[in-house]
Amino acid sequence: YLENLQVQSLGQHDRKLCFELLECLLDRYPEAVVAQGDHLVYGICEAIEGEKDPHCLMHAFHIVEVVAQTFPDPAGPVASFAEDLFDIIGRYFPIHYTHPKSEDVDVSRDDLSRALMLAFSASPFFEPLAVPLLLEKLSSDLPLAKIDSLKYLSYCTEIYGADRMAKHAEAIWNSLRAVIYNLSEEPLSSLASDLSNDKHFQGNAITDEALVLLQKLVSQQNNGFLNLVLEDEAVNGLINLITVSRNFQCSPSQQEQKLCAVGNVLSVVAKASTTSCTRVFETVLPRLLGSLGLGVSSNVLLEDAVDRKS
Structure with a gap:
């Protein structure tokens, strides 16, 4: 017909x-x-x-x-x-x-x-078209468009598979970083002040969905996506702010927002797998201890953790 x-x-x-x-x-x-x-x-x-x-x-x-x-x-x-x-x-x-409440829909x-x-x-044939569209809508000013984009990306990540999603890894991470840090690809120097403007950083649905997607991608792609996160300039810049200088030159609330941002990223990445947890541990903890004047190698810390566990 x-x-x-x-x-x-x-x-x-x-x-x-x-x-x-x-x-x-x-x-x-x-x-x-x-x-x-x-x-x-x-x-x-x-x-x-x-x-x-x-x-x-x-x-x-x-x-x-x-x-x-x-x-x-x-x-x-x-x-x-x-x-x-x-x-x-x-x-x-x-x-x-939307429809009027009076309508029986x-x-x-x-x-x-x-x-x-x-x-x-x-269909996997939709992947080259779907992922760019979802990333484009993720940059929208409409909160609902952002949330839906992240939900769709999370679902498509599971269905399309690691090989197809790997092609979009860098673009996805750039978009996720912008969402999680509540900025749009601005220089690192402005990152601290922008983060302080998000009063509901931990609780808002957009950030929650972004962190869910981040964990799925790290679990799925292992070192590929993990390297993007741990080698990212913005992430390392925030860690350096913590480890290099104890004086953040900002209010306690601003300092808390910075710590919350990088902490959320590292937390979900570490939870993704044993491998990612080890990488985060080796990358971050020695730097934090070094800022306190405790020069302990990551190998020693790992051995101590294993001994305690056994």
Whole structure:
């Protein structure tokens, strides 16, 4: 029917029926629809493009998810139409959906956002398109866009896998650093003053989601992402402020914000794995002890820790 029916020219009820029929065919008879190949995927693109009704969108996002999983072949139709498919669903991110409380609507914004997230992550062919879009939206001034971007990135990190996400590691870390330190790629000299402006650094949802993503990436990519964090100029600059000078030349609250920022990063990195914990221990603790005049090597500290544990 995709060939003879202009779905978007129909009313809401009939569009919903069309989507339900297509959804049923994909869910229950995947072997039969596979033979349609390019024709099927192209028809889906035409059918869902421009859809605005929340009920229809729930079906449309699920259709994209299922059809993407139905054609995993790199030479298949989803690979060929990946850019077209993602261009259509990418326009809906982040979900902006409100309705009067008086309306009897049983689809929430969270429902739509989760359905869209599943569609984003449904195929590895979406990765080159999805990750840059999510990073772009992460720089938005809208808190909801930031939170959704981080949630989607966390989910896509698990689904796309280490090899695909490694290509974006540096860009992701740069964006995460900006979120966690509440700045936008400013010089290190301005870092201290900017951090003090975030009065809810520990508790805000944006930072929490950023730290969740950070831990997932370190766990997944091991030394690759870990090196980006531990060798980062901003991170080391903050550690140096702590270890080199005991006088921060700022108020106690500002000092606390700095310690909180670097502490959150190092804490989640250390929790990611035994390897990352050891690296953080070896990198940071000797410098902290050195600032107190206690010149103890990291090897001695590690041996002592092992002895105590045994």
